[in-house]
Amino acid sequence: MKKTLAIAMRVLKQLLRDKRTLALMFIAPILIMWLLNVMFSANTTTNVKLATVDLDSALVTQLDQTKHVTVKEYQSKDQAIQAVKNDHADAAIVQTSTNHYSITYANTDSSKTTMTKQVFQQALTKVGVRQLTTTVQTLAKATGTSVPSATTSTKITNHYDYGNSDTxxxxxxxxxxxxxxxxxxxxxxxxxxxxxxxxxxxxxxxxxxxxxxxxxxxxxxxxxxxxxxxxxxxxx
Structure with a gap:
């Protein structure tokens, strides 16, 4: 037991004399944790840039009014998708027909992809409710009664430039x-x-x-x- 303690004391003395090892043991972990903190907290706010093609003006306005969302309209689908590939947009939203939308996500940041899906669904819901309310009020004024209106189902086709939906x-x-x-x-x-x-x-x-x-x-x-x-x- 005494020999073991003597060896331990010898190692401790050598360790205390070696300043480089002490720096590696105490300063390096702090430096690593600081770098990880900088890496994970570099950007706490998610900003999304959307490229749209042939989208309804009311829907574009609703998307543009959403906080941390920037909308830019393009003339063709190829231009919008190219903007996604060149990192000028995080997603390209194309209205192919009535109530049918094709969305291409850059998907390099899953938080931006998730936010784009949520923002677009919310915008569709708000615009749909507003249009439905306007239609019902117009018909009610014309007929003098409340006229229910059936909602048309919306179809969204998702495409991913990088990875897939599980990324x-x-x-x-x-x-x-x-x-x-x-x-x-x-x-x-x-x-x-x-x-x-x-x-x-x-x-x-x-x-x-x-x-x-x-x-x-x-x-x-x-x-x-x-x-x-x-x-x-x-x-x-």
Whole structure:
């Protein structure tokens, strides 16, 4: 037991003398959590840009009046879909016939796709209720009685430029998290490699040559950085 405690005390003393290891243990986790906080809270407000083609003016007005929604009208379906592909719009809404709509989502952000569906359904409901009320009031004035009106079913065809209807938030975050962890682990491996140079004595021989310490560190950063970039491109 005494020998175990003695070894533990020796390791603790060595650890306290190694400021780089202490920094890696205490500062690195704080830095990682800060980066994750910046990454996940970069944009808390969802703004949606919609491209519309041949849409009813009342529906366009209702969509444009919705908070955080911007509507731009296009002349053709191809132009609207091209705007989605070029990241100029988050969705393209085309009215193919009466009460039949075709919506193409960029789907690179699942929150924007979900918001577009909700906003469009709400706009359809509000415009439909307004038109129904106007029709009933007009007929009531003409006939002197309240005339019920049957609602026409609305058909919406959904298309996705990226992924499908099951594509969620995690799917979008996978490439970002994968790239983050690749660089993080490469950083750890490069630190272990440099420590191995020190423990085996090759670092002392390297320092005996006309090479600066900064050049050694930047050399390691450059080589392992290139490995991390290539690995990210291949995997992601």
């Amino acid at each position: 969620g938030f995690f799917t979008k975050m996978v490439p970002i998290l994968m790239s983050f962890f690749i660089f993080f682990f490469v950083f750890l491996i490069s630190g272990m490699a440099l420590l191995n140079e020190r423990t085996t004595g090759t670092l002392d021989r390297l320092l005996a040559t006309p090479v600066r310490r900064a050049e050694i560190v930047f050399g390691y950063m450059l080589s392992y950085g290139l490995v991390a970039i290539v690995q990210t491109i291949v995997i992601v």
